[in-house]
Amino acid sequence: MTDAAWPSGMACPACAGAPEPPETTNPAGAPASPLRRYEISLPSIHCAACITGVERGLAAEPGVAAARVNLTLKRVAVTAEDAPGTESRLIEALAARGFEARPLDAAALEATRTDAVGRDLLARIGVAAFGLMTVMLLSVSVWSGAVDSTRDFFHWISALVAMPAIAFAAQPFFSNAWAALRAGRLDMDVPISTAILLAVGVSLWETANSGDHAFFDAALMLSFFLLIGRYLAHLTRASARSAAAEIAALEVHMAERVAPDGSRETVPMDAVREGDILAVPVGARVPADGAVTRGRSEIDASMLTGETMPEAVAPGSAVRAGMMNLSGPLLVRAEALGDETLLKQIARLVEAAEQSRGRYASLADRASRWYSHVVNILAITAFFGWGLLSGDWRLATNIAAAVLIITCPCALGLAVPAVLTAASGRLFRQGVLLKDGDSFERLAEIDSVVFDKTGTLTTGRPVLTNADALPAGTLALAAGLAEGSAHPLSRAIVDAARRTDVRPTPLTDIVEHPGLGAEATGDGESLRLGRAEWVGASRQSDVTTSWLRIGGAEPIALRFTDEPRPEAAETVARFRAAGLPVTLLSGDGDAPVRALAERLGIETWIARATPADKVAHLQTLRDAGRKPLMVGDGLNDAAALAAAHVSMSPASAVDASRSAADLILIGDRIDRAVDAWTLSRTARGRIVENFSMAFAYNVVTVPIAYAGFVTPLVAAIAMSFSSIIVSLNAMRLGRRT
Amino acid sequence: MNVLTILIPVTLILGGIGLLAFFWSLRHNQFDDPKGQANRILSDRYDDHPAEDVDEDPKEPR
Numbered sequence: 001m002t003d004a005a006w007p008s009g010m011a012c013p014a015c016a017g018a019p020e021p022p023e024t025t026n027p028a029g030a031p032a033s034p035l036r037r038y039e040i041s042l043p044s045i046h047c048a049a050c051i052t053g054v055e056r057g058l059a060a061e062p063g064v065a066a067a068r069v070n071l072t073l074k075r076v077a078v079t080a081e082d083a084p085g086t087e088s089r090l091i092e093a094l095a096a097r098g099f100e101a102r103p104l105d106a107a108a109l110e111a112t113r114t115d116a117v118g119r120d121l122l123a124r125i126g127v128a129a130f131g132l133m134t135v136m137l138l139s140v141s142v143w144s145g146a147v148d149s150t151r152d153f154f155h156w157i158s159a160l161v162a163m164p165a166i167a168f169a170a171q172p173f174f175s176n177a178w179a180a181l182r183a184g185r186l187d188m189d190v191p192i193s194t195a196i197l198l199a200v201g202v203s204l205w206e207t208a209n210s211g212d213h214a215f216f217d218a219a220l221m222l223s224f225f226l227l228i229g230r231y232l233a234h235l236t237r238a239s240a241r242s243a244a245a246e247i248a249a250l251e252v253h254m255a256e257r258v259a260p261d262g263s264r265e266t267v268p269m270d271a272v273r274e275g276d277i278l279a280v281p282v283g284a285r286v287p288a289d290g291a292v293t294r295g296r297s298e299i300d301a302s303m304l305t306g307e308t309m310p311e312a313v314a315p316g317s318a319v320r321a322g323m324m325n326l327s328g329p330l331l332v333r334a335e336a337l338g339d340e341t342l343l344k345q346i347a348r349l350v351e352a353a354e355q356s357r358g359r360y361a362s363l364a365d366r367a368s369r370w371y372s373h374v375v376n377i378l379a380i381t382a383f384f385g386w387g388l389l390s391g392d393w394r395l396a397t398n399i400a401a402a403v404l405i406i407t408c409p410c411a412l413g414l415a416v417p418a419v420l421t422a423a424s425g426r427l428f429r430q431g432v433l434l435k436d437g438d439s440f441e442r443l444a445e446i447d448s449v450v451f452d453k454t455g456t457l458t459t460g461r462p463v464l465t466n467a468d469a470l471p472a473g474t475l476a477l478a479a480g481l482a483e484g485s486a487h488p489l490s491r492a493i494v495d496a497a498r499r500t501d502v503r504p505t506p507l508t509d510i511v512e513h514p515g516l517g518a519e520a521t522g523d524g525e526s527l528r529l530g531r532a533e534w535v536g537a538s539r540q541s542d543v544t545t546s547w548l549r550i551g552g553a554e555p556i557a558l559r560f561t562d563e564p565r566p567e568a569a570e571t572v573a574r575f576r577a578a579g580l581p582v583t584l585l586s587g588d589g590d591a592p593v594r595a596l597a598e599r600l601g602i603e604t605w606i607a608r609a610t611p612a613d614k615v616a617h618l619q620t621l622r623d624a625g626r627k628p629l630m631v632g633d634g635l636n637d638a639a640a641l642a643a644a645h646v647s648m649s650p651a652s653a654v655d656a657s658r659s660a661a662d663l664i665l666i667g668d669r670i671d672r673a674v675d676a677w678t679l680s681r682t683a684r685g686r687i688v689e690n691f692s693m694a695f696a697y698n699v700v701t702v703p704i705a706y707a708g709f710v711t712p713l714v715a716a717i718a719m720s721f722s723s724i725i726v727s728l729n730a731m732r733l734g735r736r737t
Numbered sequence: 738m739n740v741l742t743i744l745i746p747v748t749l750i751l752g753g754i755g756l757l758a759f760f761w762s763l764r765h766n767q768f769d770d771p772k773g774q775a776n777r778i779l780s781d782r783y784d785d786h787p788a789e790d791v792d793e794d795p796k797e798p799r
Contacts, residue, residue: 070769071776122763133752
C-alpha cells in the first residue's frame with residue numbers, strides 16, 4: 001500500500017448524511033493539496049457521542065477530507081492535506097472540544113493497522129463452521145438410524161464437504177506441524193495434524209467399504225475449536241503488539257533548530273547534526289545532549305537521575321537529552337549525538353539486560369511439550385495393541401484414530417488463550433496495557449517488588465511543607481510573587497496558598513530572572529523569591545528550598561518535598577500484606593529516600609543508585625533465585641525494568657522506560673499494579689484449573705477410546721463438552737466487577 | 738427419500754450463501770472496530786459501512 005494514499009470510500013458518511021466521496025463531504029475546505037493520513041490517539045473516548053463529536057469536529061476543520069474513529073483501538077484516522085502543522089492544528093481542535101489527543105507516528109503503526117493474520121484465521125473458522133454444520137446435519141441422521149445405502153450416501157456427501165473444508169481450515173496446523181517435524185521437534189500441531197489426517201483417512205476408507213462410522217464431523221470439530229483457540233491467542237498478541245506500537249508511536253521526535261540567520265524550523269531528531277543550535281522553550285525537554293549557549297534557566301533532571309531538586313544552568317552548562325527546562329528559554333548546541341548520548345547508553349544497558357533475561361517458556365509451551373508425546377504414544381500403543389491382539393488391522397486403525405481424536409487437545413488449545421483473552425480485556429478496562437501474554441504469566445510468579453521513587457511512588461511534583469510555620473503574611477507575598485510563573489516550585493507555593501485560603505498579595509512590577517527567581521516591590525519593600533545565593537541566604541538546607549527576602553530582613557525558607565502519591569502507601573501495604581518484600585531503589589539523595597521509605601513503611605531502601613547500580617541490584621536478586629517485579633518511570637530505570645523478571649511503568653514515564661516495561665499503567669494510578677498482580681494470580685489459577693479439567697476429561701475418555709467404544713457420536717459430545725466447559729471457566733475471569 | 742435430492746443441495750446452497758456473506762463482511766472491514774459499530778448504532782447520523790481498505794480501490798484519486 002502506498003504511504004499517503006487514502007480512498008475516497010473512507011469518507012465518514014455520517015458527516016454529510018449520505019456516503020459520498022470525501023471531497024464533497026467537507027465544503028468548509030475542499031483540499032486542493034495532496035492528502036495524507038494522520039493517526040491520532042484518543043485515550044479518553046468511550047461512547048457514541050464521543051465518536052460523533054470527534055468526527056464532526058474534525059470534518060469542520062479546513063483541509064480535512066475525512067475522519068473515522070476506531071473505538072476499539074481508541075484512535076481516529078484523519079485524511080487531511082499534507083501541509084506542515086496540520087497535525088498539531090487537528091490536535092488543538094480536538095483538545096478545544098474536550099478530547100485528549102496525542103499524535104501517533106502513522107508509519108510506525110502501518111504494520112499493525114490491517115490485521116491480515118486475524119482475517120485469515122477468521123476466514124478459516126468460517127469455512128470450518130460451514131463444513132461442521134453441514135456434516136453435522138448429515139451425521140445426526142446417520143446417528144438417528146440411517147442404514148445401508150442412505151448411510152453410505154450421507155457419508156459420501158460428508159466426505160465431499162469435509163475434505164475441501166479441512167484442506168483449507170486446518171492448513172495452519174499442517175504447515176506448523178510440517179515445520180516442527182522438519183526441525184526435529186514435536187509440538188502440539190503434530191498430534192493435531194495426525195488426528196485430523198488419520199480421522200479423514202479412516203473415514204474415507206470406511207465410507208468406501210460401507211463401514212458404520214465416519215469421523216468427518218470430529219475432524220471438522222477439532223479444526224473448528226482449535227482455530228478458535230488460535231484466533232483468541234492471536235487477538236491477545238495483536239492487541240499487545242498494537243499497544244506496543246502505539247507506545248512507540250506516541251512520541252514524535254522533533255526539535256526546533258535555529259539557523260545561523262536566526263530563523264527557526266522544526267526538524268525531526270534524525271536530521272539534527274553535531275553543532276546545530278536547538279531552541280528549548282520553557283516546559284519542553286532538552287532534545288539532545290549538549291551545552292547551553294544562551295539563556296538562563298533551571299533544569300529538572302528527575303527523569304534521568306531521580307533527583308527532584310531543580311538545577312540552575314547558564315551559558316556553558318552541560319545539559320542532557322530528556323531533562324525538562326523549567327524557567328527560561330534556552331539555546332543549546334547539540335554536542336554528543338548518535339552513540340555518545342546518554343539515551344543511547346541507556347538503550348545499550350537495556351539491550352544487555354534483556355539479553356541476560358533469557359527466554360521464558362510459557363505454561364502452554366511446557367504443557368504441550370510433554371502432552372504431545374503422551375498423545376502420540378497412546379495412539380501408537382492402541383494401534384499395535386489392538387492390531388496384534390485381534391489381528392484386525394482395520395479395527396486397530398479405527399481405534400487409534402478414535403484415541404487421537406479423543407485425546408486431541410481441544411480443551412488444551414482453548415485453555416490458555418481463552419483465559420488470557422478474558423484477563424487482558426479486564427486488565428484493559430482497569431487501565432493496564434499488557435504487552436505480551438508471557439509477561440502476564442510471569443507477573444503471577446513474582447516474589448519481591450522493587451519501586452523507583454520519583455514519579456512512581458511520588459507524584460514527581462513538589463509540595464510546600466512548611467506553609468503553616470511561616471510568619472503571617474509571608475505566604476501571601478510569596479504566592480503573589482509566584483503567581484505568574486510556570487516553575488514547579490512557584491506553582492507549589494500558589495497551590496499551598498489556595499489550600500490554606502490565603503489570598504496572594506497583588507504585585508504589579510514582578511520581574512522574573514530565569515534560573516534565579518522573581519523580584520518585585522510590595523508594601524514599599526523590595527521582595528525577592530528564589531535560589532539561596534541570589535536571595536542572599538547563608539544557611540544551606542538538605543531539602544529543596546526556596547528563599548523569600550522581604551526588604552533587608554533575613555530570608556525566610558520555603559521548604560518543599562516531593563509528595564507520595566495518595567495511593568502509594570496502600571499499594572506498598574497490600575504488597576507487604578501478601579508477603580512480598582518491597583524495596584525502594586532511587587537515584588535521589590539519602591535524606592529524601594529514607595524519609596519516603598519510613599513514611600510508606602518500606603524496610604529496605606537504596607539511595608544514590610546509578611542506572612547501572614539499579615541493573616546490578618536486580619541482577620543480584622535474580623541470581624539469588626528471586627523473581628522481582630520492578631516498577632519505575634525514569635530513564636534511569638529503563639535498564640532495570642528490562643532486567644527484572646517482569647516490569648511496569650506508569651503512562652507518564654519516558655518512552656525508553658515504557659518500551660522496556662512489560663505492562664503499562666495507563667490510568668496513572670500505581671495501585672493498579674497490585675490489581676494486575678492479583679488478576680494475574682487468578683488467571684494463572686484458572687489456567688491450571690483448565691489444564692486439570694482437560695486432564696480429568698482425558699482420564700475418563702481415554703480408557704473408553706482404548707476399549708473401542710468411541711463412536712463418532714461419543715467423540716462429538718465429549719469434545720464439545722470439554723471445550724465449552726473450559727471456555728466458560730475462562731470467561732468467568734472477564735466478568736465486569 | 739426423494740425429497741433428499743432437493744433438500745441436500747438446498748442445505749449446501751444456503752450454507753454456502755452464509756459463508757459467502759461472511760467472506761464479504763470480512764473483506765469489507767466489518768470486523769475491524771466491533772466496539773465502534775456497537776456504539777454507532779446509537780448515533781442519529783447515517784452511517785452504513787465501515788472504513789474501506791486503502792489497497793482495494795487503487796483507481797481512486799489520492
